[in-house]
Amino acid sequence: MFEDVPPPPGPEGAASLGGVAVSVLDHAVLDAVFRQSSVGVHVLDRELRLVRVTGAALSTRGVAEEDVLGRPAVEAYRHFGVEVKEHVLRDVLDGGTPARDVLVRGRPPQDPGRKHVYSVSLYPLFTPGPDGARRPAIGLVATVTDVTLRILAEQRLALLYEARERIGRTLDVERTARELVEVTAPGFAGSVVVALTDAVLRGKPPELRRAGETPLLRCTAVGGSVHADGGVPLPEPGAVLLPGLFGERLPDGPELRRWDGEVRLVAPLAVRGQLLGAVAFRRPPGADPYTEDDLALVEGVTAHTATCLENALRFTREHTVMTALQSWPLRPDGETRHAVELAQRHRPGGTGAGSWFDVIALPGARVALVVGQVERPGLSAVATMGRLRTAVYSLATLDLSPHELLARLHAVTQRLAREQGHAPGHGHGDDEPAASCTVAVHDPVTGRLDLARAGTSLCVAVRPDGSLDADLVDEGPLLGDDGPPFACSSHFLPEGTTLCLASSARADGGPSQARVAQALAAPDRGTHPMADDLAALLAPERVLLVARTLRLPASDVAEWEVPGELSAVAPTRHAAEDRVREWGLGVEPLTVELIVSELVTNAVRHGAPPYALRLLRGESTLTVEVRDGAATAPHLRHAKAGDEGGRGLHICAMLADAWGVRYEEDGKTVWAEIALDGDGDGNGAGAGVGFGDPASA
Template identity: 85%
Template structure:
């Protein structure tokens, strides 16, 4: 009656047992996941009804399973405080791209007053098809994670990062206050009021905070959405604000303050116990109010802003001092108009602090052009610059050669370094300096340079000489010998001197030559063109060389005999009368007589006398070949000589000696009055 059914083979029996075991294991895993896992795992059928959800999530949300299981997705998730679009879920069901970590806002029933953020991922569930291929979608599986804290932490870090990137980059107090508003509106606040103390707004140091004292605050910056209903009443910049805007008292740190029923986040702007101001953040009535979680990011932003304000105050004070120290006037043009036509450009302060220029008139109608720069810009460099500039002026009046002047200035720089560092050799100041000495009688230019700088000459034919003098060691560095050179330049040659750039770069020499090309242009136009291609912090001096007119120079060779003194003296007197100068010819005659007599008696041949007619002075120069130094002595009552230099010092307004390689020149200057009638 019954057919014999063969028993299953051993292989088939083993496979069946394995299949049952795997099915049991899969069921156990799913049961463990849905009962114990804290990750929100949701399963929806083809009709987008929620058929299964993780039990731990239901317990954490305070939701019963019967309130959500079996309901449509939109209705079920509304119980969780999440709004979903079923059209998006249907698109995934029908083969669209799965959703991965989409951030969705929500308000769970267990915490309705606090907004939450969920990370949602949705994938299709597919039935197995023939041949191991995937079959049609039979539902969806979704993972839902509460990432509120992660998102808020990221937002706080983003706010702090943006504050550090955007606040305090201008080193301007009022601009820093406006940057705080720009960073926090509208992301962190709907409206912001930044108030600063009256002292800070006037550039003075902040005062220490005193408990119970209401500081005087003025509105420095304000910003909002522009909707008066949302922003509420906002003060005008400059308006005096009492702590009432920030509550009954100014808090010691960030606090949530209720003002007329409106909750604001108020934070002081303070550094090391010094109060700079305060900030009031406000959100519109329909936005989520501030909570304790917002105090930390507000503290970070305001602390950074307070530090930036302190830096801006320090910079402002130092800038004012540096500008006052470095904004020196150019010396009167009349003092050097016969030697050079000068134009200068300088922007004091900033990275150019510590740079200087000078135009120093010297004896014999000569002029010294100086450009220098103290390394390491800052307030101390400006002070060092002032002392070096004074030293250069004093040394230049000794009629030293440029390289000798730099050698002595090097010693001054080293002495200043020891005074500033206490002899420890840490951050010793050093400086670069270029000195050009021009003689309008001969056209000779003597140069010396310490360190690097722009030093070029453009001749009237347009040719450029960028190798006037080699670079030398810095003042205060390796020291002498310093590079020096001499040139004879044609009249109308344009000299360009500029302090060394902080970045070590510079414009191409072709552009420099084009800027200093002089046909039909004055030094000021050339200085404007050259300043346009140089870094703004560089000190610039442009000078066009001149020659003293031949009619303003009178020279005589003097034989080495005392009998020659008389004729030369009378010739000088006659020339002064011809010139019609406002000076007593007898005074000139006495000075010439004494200087020539000393040169013949104590000097060495050749001896020469030269008169130079200037705008306001007459210069008497006697040159001889002896390097010995004359000195002023006081003769006794019975002495027949020894009164020559004393007479010169009494009659002349200034006198001195300058030395050359083959002798010396003793000179005396007499101020000119009104021309003789």
């Protein structure tokens, strides 16, 4: 055992210390270390008894010297609140590798309520032998440093880093609350309770905090264990937690509170003065109590969580809006079932891709099939989709050809760009409207299919013999980009041809032609099984239309060539009246007679040959169509009382439920629709109306 005072100097300026010669300088160094150093230095002999320890190590840990010196290490270190493994000491003493920076935990007598962490290093003590040979170790020296504050700081930084990495990954409010629990329990707290306001759980915006007011809080996520020693049980998710667990009022920041005999760390979840919820942390009995540093840590974690909750809430609200805008009612099959056998699919993905489809019934038993997609996803894309879809429907009812419709829709898209502050034709910003769109119009009387396409899409047809046509129409520029002309084409398809339209095929690669052909080839399969097979091949947020073309029965069509003379009006009118009586429709034959007379007369007087009249019988309407070879547009006039003419279209407008003009490459068709009563009693819209025969004058 070393002495506290140096012995008398020996020969050649050396001193004797514990039977070992020690120089005066070495003795001075040892004295400084053991008397003045704040680092704990412990010396053990060959029997692993503690023979010397620095005074600082004793005083700072509240241990008396006589309680530890001369005692075996295992017994001595119990007074320091540390459990020592003797075999570790023995391994180092017997020539093993020195142990460096080993972390040891214990509760010293002067601070029994908190666990301390010590960094311990062990080295063997050797004395030089003859010729410099090393002798067996005569003992051990250990350096001990209290690193509790450093370890706690590292743990807090690690927890804060983990919180930023793991909390808020899903943009889901309840999941974010559970992530806060998963990060903090059981490492930081024995149990954690997260509660959110009722408004946040309902997806509504959080309210501003008002002094003295606490909104309703519901338990959203819990974690940890209920202790067997009488600890307060954890609440169930959904339970109302105020007043109670968080106190009568919520604190403005992290705060220690006592509730039911337990100390809890309570913190609000708030951002920019808006309260989203609160969290309560509880440590198990015997664990280290919370400190001011823990309050600072919780403030950082809860601030990050509140921001993530706000982001999730904003995403939830935007997703709700996008879902509402992205959803569209399916049109009744009765409007188009004589033109196509239809199946529609939409694979939602929650990103707001702005995809849409429409099936629009057109005059003359025709049907328009439309698919489109705004290029950049998001809430603005869905809003743009809604405006474009409305424009498509309005333009389609004007009887425009598909490529003319896309040209008008391109102008609408450019106007939207100007409204959003973009200059068309100067490249696309992140929010500038741009869209792809494909329009197909099918005529079930002739089997003609007119197509136009802007941008990219899946557009294929499979004929009844199984042959696939993937080149129905070329790709064209995007709406809002380079503009017209857009790619267009016309085809005459046999009855039973299956047409497939899907939005934005290039974005996800699209299904291969072979797989499309496999899904569409069997003519005996229904369109819905086909649509199911194809929808599984498309990426989320894509829309799909599968339409099998039909032909209007010949018994529902009546057509006459009309000579280019006014004298031909009367026979044509009578033939139409006879056909209406033959069909037994719920419409007054005189109404049909007057409309046919006026339209045919106008065509002969102001149009060009050839002339033709066609009647189309539907379930709810009768369509009268008069075609001529002139492209001049008829217009509605309001004749004066003394005028002998100029009342033809005015009469048609009064008697018909709708009328319009459809332009074609070699002329035009003026049409009028008459609603059927459905009872076949002949009491139509024009009953009792008497007009003279303009062709008989």
